[in-house]
Amino acid sequence: MTALAVPGLDQAPTNHPRLLSWVREVAELTTPERVVWCDGSDEEWQRMTEQLVRAGTFVPLKQKPNSFWCASDPSDVARVEERTFICSVDEADSGPTNNWMPPAEMKSIMTELYRGCMRGRTMYVIPFCMGPLTAEKPMLGVEITDSEYVVVSMKIMTRMGSKALARFGEDADFVPCLHSIGAPLEPGQQDVPWPCNDTKYISHFPEERMIWSFGSGYGGNALLGKKCYSLRIASAIGRNEGWMAEHMLVLKLTSPENKVHYVAAAFPSACGKTNLAMLEPTIPGWKVETLGDDIAWMRFGEDGRLYAVNPENGFFGVAPGTDWKTNPNAMRTIAKGNSLFTNVALTDDGDIWWEGMGEPPAHLTTWKKKDWKPGDEELTSHPNSRYCTPIDQCPITAPEWEDPKGVPISAILFGGRRKTTIPLVTESRDWQHGVFMGATLSSETTAAATGQVGVVRRDPMAMLPFIGYHAGDYFQHWIDMGKRADAAKMPKVFYVNWFRRDADGGFLWPGFGENSRVLKWVIERIEGKAAANETAIGHVPTAEALDLSGLDVDPADVDKALAVDADEWRAEIPLIEEWFDKIGDKVPSLLRDELAALKQRLG
Ligand SMILES: Nc1nc2c(ncn2[C@@H]2O[C@H](COP(=O)(O)OP(=O)(O)OP(=O)(O)O)[C@@H](O)[C@H]2O)c(=O)[nH]1
Numbered sequence: 364m365t366a367l368a369v370p371g372l373d374q375a376p377t378n379h380p381r382l383l384s385w386v387r388e389v390a391e392l393t394t395p396e397r398v399v400w401c402d403g404s405d406e407e408w409q410r411m412t413e414q415l416v417r418a419g420t421f422v423p424l425k426q427k428p429n430s431f432w433c434a435s436d437p438s439d440v441a442r443v444e445e446r447t448f449i450c451s452v453d454e455a456d457s458g459p460t461n462n463w464m465p466p467a468e469m470k471s472i473m474t475e476l477y478r479g480c481m482r483g484r485t486m487y488v489i490p491f492c493m494g495p496l497t498a499e500k501p502m503l504g505v506e507i508t509d510s511e512y513v514v515v516s517m518k519i520m521t522r523m524g525s526k527a528l529a530r531f532g533e534d535a536d537f538v539p540c541l542h543s544i545g546a547p548l549e550p551g552q553q554d555v556p557w558p559c560n561d562t563k564y565i566s567h568f569p570e571e572r573m574i575w576s577f578g579s580g581y582g583g584n585a586l587l588g589k590k591c592y593s594l595r596i597a598s599a600i601g602r603n604e605g606w607m608a609e610h611m612l613v614l615k616l617t618s619p620e621n622k623v624h625y626v627a628a629a630f631p632s633a634c635g636k637t638n639l640a641m642l643e644p645t646i647p648g649w650k651v652e653t654l655g656d657d658i659a660w661m662r663f664g665e666d667g668r669l670y671a672v673n674p675e676n677g678f679f680g681v682a683p684g685t686d687w688k689t690n691p692n693a694m695r696t697i698a699k700g701n702s703l704f705t706n707v708a709l710t711d712d713g714d715i716w717w718e719g720m721g722e723p724p725a726h727l728t729t730w731k732k733k734d735w736k737p738g739d740e741e742l743t744s745h746p747n748s749r750y751c752t753p754i755d756q757c758p759i760t761a762p763e764w765e766d767p768k769g770v771p772i773s774a775i776l777f778g779g780r781r782k783t784t785i786p787l788v789t790e791s792r793d794w795q796h797g798v799f800m801g802a803t804l805s806s807e808t809t810a811a812a813t814g815q816v817g818v819v820r821r822d823p824m825a826m827l828p829f830i831g832y833h834a835g836d837y838f839q840h841w842i843d844m845g846k847r848a849d850a851a852k853m854p855k856v857f858y859v860n861w862f863r864r865d866a867d868g869g870f871l872w873p874g875f876g877e878n879s880r881v882l883k884w885v886i887e888r889i890e891g892k893a894a895a896n897e898t899a900i901g902h903v904p905t906a907e908a909l910d911l912s913g914l915d916v917d918p919a920d921v922d923k924a925l926a927v928d929a930d931e932w933r934a935e936i937p938l939i940e941e942w943f944d945k946i947g948d949k950v951p952s953l954l955r956d957e958l959a960a961l962k963q964r965l966g
């Protein structure tokens with residue numbers, strides 16, 4: 364090996380041999396101008412944000428301390444599912460829901476893309492830890508990137524820098540995560556505010572536990588600790604080790620009698636996780652606290668219950684629709700500053716604005732950097748614009764959110780965005796039926812991924828884009844988790860839909876804080892206190908069982924939100940059959956049995 368004289372390469376704050384040799388190897392391939400080992404300090408944040416302001420990437424916000432507005436390239440605004448690959452050694456392990464390429468082929472394509480790709484740029488080395496630093500076996504990773512935006516975002520979203528590196532010792536295992544925006548700078552070339560590449564690959568090598576990402580700076584494609592590590596790679600690890608990595612929020616619910624229950628909920632991207640995680644109950648005496656808004660790792664505890672940990676350190680939340688009425692706790696969190704806002708609108712006095720925030724000011728700069736005034740047709744903010752903010756700034760973050768042991772889960776909610784068919788809430792009969800509900804979960808597509816919006820697709824456990832292996836094996840893993848446990852100790856599974864509509868297109872259920880009424884029914888079911896109708900699809904609340912006191916809605920609308928329409932469900936059956944056929948032989952026979960039984964009950 365020829366010793367490469369890249370400034371900074373030899374200033375490594377570690378003796379970890381595997382880490383050192385990997386960093387050198389990447390530097391030799393990508394040929395950056397210098398290497399910087401990130402320490403995660405406030406001085407580093409200061410330096411990076413100043414640099415991003417000089418580069419025209421960030422605009423400092425006058426109205427929010429230590430916060431920045433940022434507009435991406437208009438082509439780089441969401442996850443790119445069609446460019447996301449699970450490169451398992453055997454194609455059959457990737458399954459019918461993932462894109463696949465042989466690992467060797469992907470590596471050879473991407474190696475050529477990476478060759479010289481950091482020319483003229485700085486290569487940052489970011490040691491990070493997903494989940495609490497105090498974990499007995501911390502889940503470590505190192506992201507190499509040529510994007511300052513990624514470095515500062517990782518500081519919010521993960522535990523990174525020196526404090527993470529302290530857990531590496533000289534031989535700790537870590538997931539190598541290689542990221543490049545794919546925009547080398549030639550001498551004298553003027554940089555752009557959001558460099559990226561039209562060619563994009565988001566590749567995962569589950570057997571090697573390695574991630575390679577190229578061409579995009581967008582969060583879900585570039586902050587590799589999030590979806591790539593904590594869901595795709597972690598789901599594959601969890602399957603082997605007997606735990607679960609899920610696209611779930613985790614909240615703590617305290618009843619008026621001071622009983623505590625922890626609830627996890629899986630909804631597809633842009634379908635309400637952050638909002639539910641930070642909900643302000645509208646019913647007296649109930650309290651919600653937040654532990655996580657996007658990802659949960661769940662393992663059995665010594666008492667046989669399922670415990671959840673949030674691997675993240677921040678919120679990367681959908682901006683539009685967030686305001687003081689719908690999600691006041693998110694507003695309080697970002698008001699404290701230390702946040703990044705990407706692809707929202709900028710006000711003339713140096714604040715942010717987006718659709719759903721009430722009356723717009725007389726003039727705005729849109730996410731496309733165009734002038735905008737009220738009445739203009741164009742959206743001021745991209746529908747997938749995001750705020751990125753530290754979780755510990757949230758006023759209702761539960762104190763135990765960093766407990767490495769996690770919190771015991773009483774209920775799991777699955778939910779989607781469906782205009783029809785799916786009632787407001789349905790309780791499963793048992794774990795296996797709950798797995799069936801999750802495996803057949805459907806939702807309309809959203810702006811969180813590129814592609815058409817509003818198309819109904821199956822999104823099993825809200826994990827369609829995030830399962831790091833064969834979806835049929837994933838269903839089997841869910842069933843096996845139930846078999847390993849005492850049934851009485853497993854969380855009870857519910858299926859919710861906040862998005863059912865009337866004939867005029869209006870929502871039948873007011874949602875947001877009012878969803879506390881559904882949470883109350885869920886807890887009362889668990890405690891054996893609330894009534895339900897047994898229907899073909901599961902247990903649905905009687906109109907009286909749902910606490911509607913003080914709620915200003917037409918009771919007929921609530922009835923419609925709760926209705927089980929046999930015709931609509933009969934129309935759903937062929938869609939579920941088609942879905943199971945797509946998964947093929949690996950659909951667990953118990954789920955086929957559930958489908959047959961559902962068909963029979965519907966007549
Ligand atoms: N009608 C209605 N809309 C909701 C409700 N909860 C959330 N939304 C809207 O759904 C959109 C997405 O909500 P989020 O809570 O950010 O979704 P998420 O699941 O956290 O999304 P990701 O971060 O992409 O995983 C926002 O525009 C919300 O305003 C609800 O109860 N009713």
Ligand SMILES: O=C([O-])CC(=O)C(=O)O
Pocket residue numbers: 441442581582583584589590631632633657679811812
């Ligand atoms: O991953 C992202 O970019 C944001 C997110 O939470 C999702 O899409 O589910």
Ligand SMILES: [Mn+2]
Pocket residue numbers: 610631632633657
């Ligand atoms: Mn998400």
